[in-house]
Amino acid sequence: MRLLGRGVRCVRGGREVLSGLDFEASSGEVLAVTGPNGSGKTSLLRIIAGLLALAGGSVELEGGGDELTLPDQAHYLGHRDAMKPALSVHENLSFWRDFLGGEAVDAKKNLVNDSLVSESLINDSLAAVGLDHAAHLPAAYLSAGQRRRLSIARLLVTRRPVWLLDEPTSALDAAGQALFVRLMSEHLARGGLIIAATHAPLGIESRELRIGETS
Numbered sequence: 001m002r003l004l005g006r007g008v009r010c011v012r013g014g015r016e017v018l019s020g021l022d023f024e025a026s027s028g029e030v031l032a033v034t035g036p037n038g039s040g041k042t043s044l045l046r047i048i049a050g051l052l053a054l055a056g057g058s059v060e061l062e063g064g065g066d067e068l069t070l071p072d073q074a075h076y077l078g079h080r081d082a083m084k085p086a087l088s089v090h091e092n093l094s095f096w097r098d099f100l101g102g103e104a105v106d107a108k109k110n111l112v113n114d115s116l117v118s119e120s121l122i123n124d125s126l127a128a129v130g131l132d133h134a135a136h137l138p139a140a141y142l143s144a145g146q147r148r149r150l151s152i153a154r155l156l157v158t159r160r161p162v163w164l165l166d167e168p169t170s171a172l173d174a175a176g177q178a179l180f181v182r183l184m185s186e187h188l189a190r191g192g193l194i195i196a197a198t199h200a201p202l203g204i205e206s207r208e209l210r211i212g213e214t215s
């Protein structure tokens, strides 16, 4: 699988933010998008996620699911944690699983239509990010790092091969960063790919795409 961007152009508020940008990332690879504030890193992730229109060029996923669009095959984790504060941690994750079309699979990768299995997927995902003890707390009570962990759990309730991550390690403590590195490594080992906008090292081997140097 390969994500390919050619001649990408982005205009925001009448200003050209990206122009003629080429990039690619393959299965098992992390592309770290770096550059000064306002250089267009978030805009690029939002274009790939289908949340922002291209003003020119193309972005394509080769070797993905034939009947699925690129946005259907991508997880977008913005730098703001998209959680409803009045819902519990568990309810927030259930919402995202349903919204993203989460499917439970058994050990032989067969689809399982079983609410108990779905329930254990939520619990396993919360445990994987160290939030099992907080499942019934309102999301409003979470600390910044815990909110980030809950966002990361979204990546686990539905498997999608392309992870688009905006400043994914912000607010994470050392243990949280180590945990996230492990989750990213497992994702890459399964053939996934990651594009991350970041100002800080991700703690995992990556290739750099530097943008906005001249602006």
Ligand SMILES: Nc1ncnc2c1ncn2[C@@H]1O[C@H](COP(=O)(O)OP(=O)(O)OP(=O)(O)O)[C@@H](O)[C@H]1O
Pocket: 012, 013, 017, 035, 036, 037, 038, 039, 040, 041, 042, 043, 044, 197
């Ligand atoms: N909704 C919008 N309308 C107009 N301009 C916008 C909008 N959103 C972003 N911009 C502009 O687009 C440019 C790129 O913003 P973007 O958020 O992609 O940068 P970034 O590289 O992610 O920055 P940072 O490192 O600060 O997160 C900035 O000049 C910003 O002001």
